[in-house]
Amino acid sequence: METPMGYGSMRRKEDARFIRGRGTYVDDVTLPGMLYGAVLRSPFAHARIVSIDTKAAEAHPKVRAVITGAILDGLKLAWMPTLSYDTQAVLATDKVRFQGQEVAFVVAEDRYAARDALELIDVEYEPLPAVVDARRALDPDAPVIRDDKDGKTDNHIFDWSSGDKDATDRVFSEAEVVVTQDVLYPRVHPAPLETCGAIADFDKVTGKLTIWCNTQAPHAHRTVYAMVAGLPEHKIRIISPDIGGGFGNKVGIYPGYVCAVVGSIVTGRPVKWMEDRSENLMSTSFARDYHMRGEIAATRDGKIRAVRVSVIADHGAFNGTAQPTKFPAGFFHVFTGSYDLEAAHCAVTGVYTNKAPGGVAYACSFRVTEAAYLIERMVDVLAYELGTDPAALRMRNLLRPEQFPYPSPTGWEYDSGDYPRALALAMDIAGYDDLRAEQAAQRERWAAGEVGGTLMGVGISFFTEAVGAGPRKHMDILGLGMADGAELRVHPTGKAVLRISVQSQGQGHETTYAQIVAEELGISPDDIEVVHGDTDQTPFGLGTYGSRSTPVSGAATAVVARKVRERARIVAGAMLEVSPEDLEWEKGRWFVRGDPDQGRTITEIALAAHSSLELPEGVEGHLDATTVYNPPNLTFPFGAYICVVDVDPGTGRVKVRRFVAVDDCGVRINPMIVEGQVHGGLADGIGMALMELIAFDPDGNCLGASFMDYLLPTSMECPSWELGATVTPSPHHPIGAKGVGESATVGSPAAVVNAVLDALKPFGVRHADMPLTPAAVWRAIQGAPLRTDLAIG
């Protein structure tokens, strides 16, 4: 594969170290004199702490410190640095509120001793009844979980709504057809390959605190530590090295991080804390857990007129450290999906339960995932009720190209799109009509009493995301605007270094961002070093999540490269002794208009900029630039997905036969990387649709705390993906890109579920909730209660 000088598929620069085992993950870092920490966690979902006795643990010969909430309180570090308005004790002192909550922290000479010493800590608990079901949590007689908080007497957190309720109710009251469906998006987990961890190294002489941490948002962590924990911001360095997957799981600050910091302060030595898989699944930020009711008002011939949504959002015992303050922004504004409506209204009620805190986690784009799933499930329910083809129903209702920029009923402006073209392309790739013909023939045989074999289903999903947080008007975190910085230096020899605020968790930033600079300056991507993940080396920015890297930081990169190009123009003018206005640009070179032989490459200009060449008054001698980019709007990637499944009605087993995904994420910098992102997201969707679930028993015991219980799809469950693309550039983004990190995760679950339910249509099944395990499918076929066999809260 040849390396392009700009956009195009090229091998990822970072893979040289990844595939040779030379990546540096947090757990690869060993500092001189480093100690190891371990967290003692609550075995109960809800219990009063009567006493904590740490004496035996402290007596362990290899233990250097045992930290409890009381000790944290003495250091004024008792409360979590958090992005949310909520408060959470780093280590519980009064009550534990979910199974796995952090109670104490042991620091020892090695990992084994730290774990051993946990068992020497004697905690006396007085168990309390647990609240697991979010709807039950609102009962007046439900046990109050957050009696710590402002004297709270119930489990209610907030009621938020968006849209015009009166207008929506009016349309519903006069509608020819109204369909209503309760839809659960169950609790799932991002389950990154690498679990969370940190090494804290506090130097008491210089006051410098260095934290190696696999966070998706190193700068936000630094600022939050400073704003909330009161540590001096200029003395904190967060180094986020190579990261084995994030998916939102690594946005927030976890108690273990703070404990590592305190451990280092207390012992004067570096302290490493790495969670194990069970801790990661049990205690770090979950996703979803939305109990949704959707309603569609439509005409009898299939014109959708209005959507009404109400949600009970299960936040677990705390609001999660990565919860932004304006929330759930994404859900509120894209719950109408990709459709042209008259009115819409949405209401969300947040509640506390005795489960681990949720968060923004798992490729949800601020809850867009739940919204996209609901509307796409609802459209299929409408098609089911109307007896129409779901593709035709969508085609009729999709926003038309001429409607863009489209002001949504809730006030956001979809930037660009040609939705019918994308759906048509997906149907073309899938051979939609042939599939339906095949299905009709199969159903005829089935209706005729032919037994055995599987039933095919065809599922469609058309999703619109709102990503690229964010415009100052739409969201902030603790008052921080969601801008991202980029800094580009061209060295004297013409090689360049780009420093960006966002942090890769494996997405290929080092390649993609180099390509953006290469495209703008005509320097080979191999000659551009991309630096990220170290607050001491990079400009401020809010981090990598919500598909915001390319929409925000990618834009910053293009802007900063263009600034360098304009600076190069001035230097080239001085070199050629002509006015910069008389120069024209072609890839990597400024030349004299009308005299193309008279020109200078970026490499030549770079040396001259650093040389003793006399530059015009006020022009500084370098070829660098910086920028901070705050997007004027979100970007709105979209896609049309078609899934074909074969369901065995005898066992309930679902086999995904084909998956067609047409994504439009605007301009594609490296199509190979885009396709890789889509591949991963499609697998996510199959996992969530068919097998993933963090379940709890009625006492709040987590039933998904290992990969034996929490099932993830493998290549065996995935078909060979069939991808297509349309390219509708975002008009406000400097290079027209929209971000693709979460698209397939957002869009694919509905396609799979719709396909399964399409297959089950002959059984009269209108809806069944994820995950559609064989047992769940079999029960749906039998007309059994349309819930899984596990207590899912």
Next chain:
Amino acid sequence: METPMGYGSMRRKEDARFIRGRGTYVDDVTLPGMLYGAVLRSPFAHARIVSIDTKAAEAHPKVRAVITGAILDGLKLAWMPTLSYDTQAVLATDKVRFQGQEVAFVVAEDRYAARDALELIDVEYEPLPAVVDARRALDPDAPVIRDDKDGKTDNHIFDWSSGDKDATDRVFSEAEVVVTQDVLYPRVHPAPLETCGAIADFDKVTGKLTIWCNTQAPHAHRTVYAMVAGLPEHKIRIISPDIGGGFGNKVGIYPGYVCAVVGSIVTGRPVKWMEDRSENLMSTSFARDYHMRGEIAATRDGKIRAVRVSVIADHGAFNGTAQPTKFPAGFFHVFTGSYDLEAAHCAVTGVYTNKAPGGVAYACSFRVTEAAYLIERMVDVLAYELGTDPAALRMRNLLRPEQFPYPSPTGWEYDSGDYPRALALAMDIAGYDDLRAEQAAQRERWAAGEVGGTLMGVGISFFTEAVGAGPRKHMDILGLGMADGAELRVHPTGKAVLRISVQSQGQGHETTYAQIVAEELGISPDDIEVVHGDTDQTPFGLGTYGSRSTPVSGAATAVVARKVRERARIVAGAMLEVSPEDLEWEKGRWFVRGDPDQGRTITEIALAAHSSLELPEGVEGHLDATTVYNPPNLTFPFGAYICVVDVDPGTGRVKVRRFVAVDDCGVRINPMIVEGQVHGGLADGIGMALMELIAFDPDGNCLGASFMDYLLPTSMECPSWELGATVTPSPHHPIGAKGVGESATVGSPAAVVNAVLDALKPFGVRHADMPLTPAAVWRAIQGAPLRTDLAIG
């Protein structure tokens, strides 16, 4: 001591770690799997290499590589990355040209094994006659040292000159008085507390080369490695941690550094190389070694009319890796000192000798040290011949305040000064008239035959430096202009980080630069982190030498802070909803003109800049700035020094009784640090004047390769310094500072030597060369040849 919010004496921020033993010097760094290197050096000053047999060394069980010039050649790394136009083999292959030249490099598991293995390398040498005396080197029959170089047949390097020869000769031909004096500035050594060293860590997977090195110029090193050795600039990281003194010794790249790099490339492991004291004294860049002839043309009543200077400059066997290309710029332009002349001319001839390469080393400000010493010695010789008081003679001839900016006879523009005021202040502090009266009385007793006791001498030196390299028009290095970058970020919580291109070797940058920002922004210096010494973290710049930090990088810091202040004005305008033009600044706060209660501090503005506050169109959301500062002119610090000595004519022993130093370095940011710099430089001057000498025997054997042989002054040789100051701001420097790093080193030797010779006046001694050891003084008194007893080349 209270911490000021800007300029003023405050304790050094970096001292917290230095005085507690928590500094990190190169030799403190241990990387996982690190190997250790040792250099095999030539025992001969001049010899042909017949053969090198490394087999036995390679067979040593702990040796991992033995590197010779042949191996380097195979890697295309045979030649030194150099700032000079000269070429030098990293490891000699054909001939060795000075004692201590690098011949081979052993890489082993530990330092001891590496040293042991050096003795297993069998090098067969064929000794050649050595050339030690620079004047002898120009003889037609002298052995040719650099027969490697362009078929060279002699030892001549260059003839350079400055000034108007005809005009100067004309003045001399008609002058009433002409004095001529041969003056030697002997070879001395910077002798920093920490010797030179490096750790190279090459990652063959990523191609990244990290070099920990105690260099004064990390960015220049990176670029030179890239330009000369062909390593990709964006893949090189130079980390220059805490440094135990530089003084010019740590500007250049030494063969040991390149060998460490090659060692890491070859073994795939990090390689550390640290020289020992003997290697440092024998093989790293020396200073001075100027054979000078000075001539002054004057009127009989003491008006100096012209100066004529010729120099044979001994460069050793190579031009040194830190030799800039326009050289010796400083000498050429300040050899007329601080005086008002009609004409001046200077000619310098460079020659090769069989001695270690010289360089810009040792606080010489591009050879200003030699020039200042010569002119101040010459003025005293003139006073001696005219029988006038040296203070009065100087006062008569000093440039007058109204002559500034003063265009020197050689074309440089002295920026500002009030020289008579400084001299008058020094005389006042010294009680000059009383000293002369005391001396007269003493001499009367001596003339009357009273024996015993010491003879006092009073020596004056008035020096002008040209520092702050440099303006593009004056100098460059390999075509690189001598600009320096600064980058200032104000974090959301109002703490700041300043990243500067220059590198501290102990001067207190972390304090001084924080104070500059504090002065401009009203942030406490404690809340400003100063980052330096890491090319991955700091903007490009040429490094710390020639007293250029404050003149160039200090200016950059003030400029960048003012850029931040202006940006803060815009944000404050948006916060207060007024036009930025309606705001006024007082320390740390923008307020509405006429309504001082309506204002915002920098801390408040910092958070708002990063918030969702709407800013005017095109204004980016941050409070950062960058700059690259290229000074419009050099700065010209100056000073008047008076030294009082007591000489024992019986033993030749000199005791420095008092030392008065009045320095004018423009505005003083931290007077305590300025005084510390002066203290050190005065000790330097006493050392050079009285004891320091790198001597060679006629075969070129270095006789100063240990601190038993190379004598340095201690507190026992230093009086309690008496300091004074005048402040003449530099008109072109943003804060009027001039740089003081080398002032006392430049100015003090002449004061000490003049004082000793003043004491010896009764013996009719007009001149004697440094170092004025007891033996040298005693010989001078006896009328013995006015040279030291050692062969000094």
